[in-house]
Amino acid sequence: xxxxxxxxxxxxxxxxxxxxxxxxxxxxxxxxxxxxxxxxxxxxxxxxxxxxxxxxxxxxxxxxxxxxxxxxxxxxxxxxxxxxxxxxxxxxxxxxxxxxxxxxxxxxxxxxxxxxxxxxxxxxxxxxxxxxxxxxxxxxxxxxxxxxxxxxxxxxxxxxxxxxxxxxxxxxxxxxxxxxxxxxxxxxxxxxxxxxxxxxxxxxxxxxxxxxxxxxxxxxxxxxxxxxxxxxxxxxxxxxxxxx
Amino acid sequence: xxxxxxxxxxxxxxxxxxxxxxxxxxxxxxxxxxxxxxxxxxxxxxxxxxxxxxxxxxxxxxxxxxxxxxxxxxxxxxxxxxxxxxxxxxxxxxxxxxxxxxxxxxxx
Numbered sequence: 609x610x611x612x613x614x615x616x617x618x619x620x621x622x623x624x625x626x627x628x629x630x631x632x633x634x635x636x637x638x639x640x641x642x643x644x645x646x647x648x649x650x651x652x653x654x655x656x657x658x659x660x661x662x663x664x665x666x667x668x669x670x671x672x673x674x675x676x677x678x679x680x681x682x683x684x685x686x687x688x689x690x691x692x693x694x695x696x697x698x699x700x701x702x703x704x705x706x707x708x709x710x711x712x713x714x715x716x717x718x719x720x721x722x723x724x725x726x727x728x729x730x731x732x733x734x735x736x737x738x739x740x741x742x743x744x745x746x747x748x749x750x751x752x753x754x755x756x757x758x759x760x761x762x763x764x765x766x767x768x769x770x771x772x773x774x775x776x777x778x779x780x781x782x783x784x785x786x787x788x789x790x791x792x793x794x795x796x797x798x799x800x801x802x803x804x805x806x807x808x809x810x811x812x813x814x815x816x817x818x819x820x821x822x823x824x825x826x827x828x829x830x831x832x833x834x835x836x837x838x839x840x841x842x843x844x845x846x847x848x849x850x851x852x
Numbered sequence: 853x854x855x856x857x858x859x860x861x862x863x864x865x866x867x868x869x870x871x872x873x874x875x876x877x878x879x880x881x882x883x884x885x886x887x888x889x890x891x892x893x894x895x896x897x898x899x900x901x902x903x904x905x906x907x908x909x910x911x912x913x914x915x916x917x918x919x920x921x922x923x924x925x926x927x928x929x930x931x932x933x934x935x936x937x938x939x940x941x942x943x944x945x946x947x948x949x950x951x952x953x954x955x956x957x958x959x960x
Contacts, residue, residue, distance in 0.1 A: 737910065
């Protein structure tokens with residue numbers, strides 16, 4: 609098996625992921641004890657964090673940082689789009705919609721080959737857009753909960769309980785999506801088990817790139833894009849991996 | 853009328869939409885090339901390009917959870933329908949080559 613490494617994630621993307629990961633853990637640790645405050649584990653956790661005031665302070669600080677990160681991410685994305693220097697690789701295209709059906713049919717055994725993927729698979733795009741839209745919901749509803757008086761001077765008061773419900777349940781949904789969907793896809797799936805360090809090192813092997821993102825690799829190497837069912841160049845079928 | 857460009861064409865700088873692929877591509881400088889591949893590209897204003905990105909993102913987000921159920925229902929329907937669908941008539945087999953002809957071929 610080839611051990612040649614290819615850089616997949618820039619230093620900035622890795623830093624963004626690490627920051628979001630740390631903030632997400634902090635927000636869960638300080639948010640869920642407030643949502644499930646009647647439970648014993650919540651009481652223990654709040655006590656360990658220094659009491660409810662400290663729990664709230666940490667939650668608010670992490671929330672401010674996540675809001676700032678979201679604004680910076682949107683600003684950088686907007687600047688990148690306006691400069692026309694970055695490809696819209698995270699934008700879902702018709703192929704992504706078709707890939708969902710293609711991959712699911714392959715899982716069900718009714719399609720002989722899984723789709724071939726470009727830089728990001730439909731799963732990665734779904735996670736990205738879920739995170740982006742989830743962040744928007746969390747930041748907006750969190751701001752309403754932080755500044756209820758100011759908000760209700762301009763908008764109806766019913767927004768406050770609605771924001772509380774949305775903030776709390778969106779947070780729980782994000783936690784479940786990350787622990788079930790994201791952790792399975794990046795670490796527990798048979799191709800990556802037990803741990804995929806790519807987002808921390810920025811690199812993956814050429815063999816894996818060929819397996820998971822053959823269309824992008826072909827473009828990077830100046831080859832014509834492979835078709836479904838083609839033997840992939842440089843891929844060792846005896847390496848134990850299914851040819852995607 | 854909007855001008856259409858095939859994939860791989862050298863075009864003026866701007867944003868281009870491929871309606872067949874639902875894909876958007878920025879072209880940084882005049883004379884740079886569009887991505888190769890099928891479908892025609894048409895130039896779109898920057899506002900349209902910026903609006904399309906989140907619209908497609910949210911649409912995809914809404915579509916994904918439904919897709920699994922659609923494929924599963926379709927799969928179960930196909931399975932359930934299987935016994936009631938008449939199998940297509942077998943195509944007549946190609947007659948084997950004549951014995952003598954076959955021997956000539958193998959000896960030549």
